[in-house]
Amino acid sequence: MAVAATGLAAALPAQAMDLAAPQIPFLPMPFSVTSGMDGTMDHGSMDHGTLGHSHIPAGVFGGGMVGAGGFMLSYTPMFMHMADNYVGSSTVSDRAILNTKTPAPVMMGGMAMNFYRIVPTSMDVQSHMFHAMYGVTDWLNLMVMGSFLQKSMTMTTYNMKGTGIVGSSTAQTSGIGDTMVTSLWRLYQDQVHHLHLNFGLSLPSGSTTEQISMLSPMGSYMNMRANYGMQLGTGTVDFLPGVSYTGHIAQWSWGMIYRGRFPLGDNSEGYRYGNLNEWSGWAGYTLIPGITLTGRAVGSIQGQIHGADSQISGLMQGTNPAFYGGKRIDLLGGIEMDGAPLGLGPAMHLDVEGGAPVFQDLNGPQLGRAWQLTVAARLGF
Numbered sequence: 001m002a003v004a005a006t007g008l009a010a011a012l013p014a015q016a017m018d019l020a021a022p023q024i025p026f027l028p029m030p031f032s033v034t035s036g037m038d039g040t041m042d043h044g045s046m047d048h049g050t051l052g053h054s055h056i057p058a059g060v061f062g063g064g065m066v067g068a069g070g071f072m073l074s075y076t077p078m079f080m081h082m083a084d085n086y087v088g089s090s091t092v093s094d095r096a097i098l099n100t101k102t103p104a105p106v107m108m109g110g111m112a113m114n115f116y117r118i119v120p121t122s123m124d125v126q127s128h129m130f131h132a133m134y135g136v137t138d139w140l141n142l143m144v145m146g147s148f149l150q151k152s153m154t155m156t157t158y159n160m161k162g163t164g165i166v167g168s169s170t171a172q173t174s175g176i177g178d179t180m181v182t183s184l185w186r187l188y189q190d191q192v193h194h195l196h197l198n199f200g201l202s203l204p205s206g207s208t209t210e211q212i213s214m215l216s217p218m219g220s221y222m223n224m225r226a227n228y229g230m231q232l233g234t235g236t237v238d239f240l241p242g243v244s245y246t247g248h249i250a251q252w253s254w255g256m257i258y259r260g261r262f263p264l265g266d267n268s269e270g271y272r273y274g275n276l277n278e279w280s281g282w283a284g285y286t287l288i289p290g291i292t293l294t295g296r297a298v299g300s301i302q303g304q305i306h307g308a309d310s311q312i313s314g315l316m317q318g319t320n321p322a323f324y325g326g327k328r329i330d331l332l333g334g335i336e337m338d339g340a341p342l343g344l345g346p347a348m349h350l351d352v353e354g355g356a357p358v359f360q361d362l363n364g365p366q367l368g369r370a371w372q373l374t375v376a377a378r379l380g381f
Helices: 094-098
Strands: 071-088 090-092 099-108 111-115 116-136 140-158 165-176 181-189 193-203 210-215 221-224 238-249 253-262 278-287 292-303 325-339 348-381
Touching: 071 094, 090 348, 094 116, 094 140, 111 348, 140 210, 165 210, 181 238, 292 348
Parallel strands: none
Antiparallel strands: 071 090, 071 116, 071 348, 099 111, 116 140, 140 165, 140 181, 181 193, 193 238, 210 221, 238 253, 253 278, 278 292, 292 325, 325 348
């Protein structure tokens, strides 16, 4: 999946935010999107067939399979908060951002402005993901996922020449995100181990032309095209490869997964997100039947945006395509609960996972990720 911010900048669960500045990815994909830097965010799946249950954290997308004829529905809300601006692995002050030059002069009030005057202070992303998985055979599953995104970014506006604060404003966008269609191909399975490949596409169903209003250095509000991270989709068809391994013995379960997100070309606005690579490993321990604790580490790398939207410009860092992407390591903990202990039946599963970065090295200035929380409610047939 994420995805990934100053502008989320996408992502996906892992490909769901990951889905991103604010960036997709690290958004889930749906970039993030991973993310996830993929505005875009992610979720988990059921078990790997009739040989037992390998517990998979809520924030893992495409980590498990269902058996032949099996069907699973899932609803996965994901919440992400971004705060503090980074250049590389260090946080920077508003003053440092105000001393950062824009790629080209921006005309305002008859003056050519060469430095940023609007600084993002925080961003919140909600991704509501819905997905269905069907077991065509024991070795082939098909999965489709759609999402609804809500993004909100708060900014501080400074005056034209100095460091005097004009005020703050909040911009919001919401709507349907990109759609993912994925196939899962089992390579190996025995009583302990399971290995499968993921091949999928992210389809550009999310908007890339959202408008926002923000406070200008002159004290008036400007209506303009939202920066890249505030858009709802990537606008590109993306290739989503991956490989997943899971295992379990008695109370212990574990797994590893790699996921990538690679745009197949520029979108209609003239840009594409950078390639996203994400690696994740986890372990779980079942305390009592039906309740398992999990711990997970995630590492991700995403390139900056290539190209540019000619209608995205201004005095805020999120309008600069170079200020997206970077590297991040997250640590997360969670709990998986089968429905039986909750009185909901064994076909129902409820998972919760939350965590925060322990390392961020971002192309900045760009908002960093502060924390994320994922819930997965799954029903199997």
